[in-house]
Amino acid sequence: MKTGATIVIADDEIDLLGALKQSLVDEGYRVLAAANGAEALNLVYKHKPQLLILDIHMPGLTGHEVCRRLRREPRFATIPIIFLTVDSRVEERVTGLDGGGDDYVVKPFDLREFKARVRALLRRSGAESPVREETDLKVGALELDAKRRTVHHDGRAIKLTPIEYSLLRHMMARAGEVVSVEQLIEAGWGHDRSAGSANLIRWHISNLRRKLELDPLHPRILCTQSHFGYVLCSESHATTP
DSSP: OOOOOEEEEEOSOHHHHHHHHHHHHHTTOEEEEESSHHHHHHHHHHHOOSEEEEESSOSSSOHHHHHHHHHTSGGGTTOOEEEEESOOOHHHHHHHHHTTOSEEEESSOOHHHHHHHHHHHHHHHTSSOSOOOOOOEEETTEEEETTTTEEEETTEEEOOOHHHHHHHHHHHTTTTSEEOHHHHHHHHHTTOGGGOOHHHHHHHHHHHHHHHOSSTTSOSSEEEETTTEEEEOOSSOOBOO
16 A cells, blocks of 8 residues: 555554554555654644654653644644553543544554554545545535535634534535434444444544534534434535535
8 A cells, every 4th residue: 555644653562663663664655653642743743744653651751742833733633543552441532532632542552553543544534545535525614615524603614623523514414314323433433344333433523522512411413312322413414515
C-alpha cells in the first residue's frame, strides 16, 4: 500500500518506537519518529502529518498535553490522533477521547490490529482515498459541506475529528431514522470493524453532543433510542442544498 501519508509517532520506549516505525514504513507510509512530546509537537508543526500516534505517558509533555495544544490550533485541530497506553482502565480511555483523541490502543497490542486502526483513521480522514461523497447535507440548523468537510450549526463552525465527521454525516443522511451501533461502527471504521467498538461509539457521540447540544446531558439533536441505537432528531429530513 503506497499511500504517501505522513505519520508522526511518539513514544519514549525506543525499541517499541523503532518497531512501530518500521512496521508502518513497510506499509508504505512516511513515518517521523519522536522520543517525547516536545519532539512530536515540533514534527507536527514542521510537517503537518495526516496522522499522529502518541504514547500517553511520556516524560515532559504527555500525550494528552500534546493533543490539547494541537486541538487549540485551527490548522491542527482535525489531525487524527491515536493514543497508546499501558493503562486499560476505562477512565484513562475516556480522558484521552474527551481530550480530543480519535482512538486508543492498549499495550501490549497485536500489530495487525494497530495497523488496522491506522488504516481506518487515515481512510476516514480522506488521506487514503481520493474519492469522497460530494453531497452536502442540511438537517434543521445543521449544515455539512462535503467538499470542504466542514459542519456548521446555527451558522457556527463546529470543529470535528475525522471519526466525528463520519458518524455525524452518516446520521444526517438518515435524519429521523434509528441508526444502530453496528451501522455507526461501519460508518466510522469501514471494513476494519475490529477497530471500532460500542464503547468508542458512545464516547464519540458524547463528544459530538458537547459540541452541538445546549445541554449535552439532555440531548435534543443526537438522541438515544434505548436498546436500538441513536437518532438525529429534527423536524426536517436530510436534504441536499
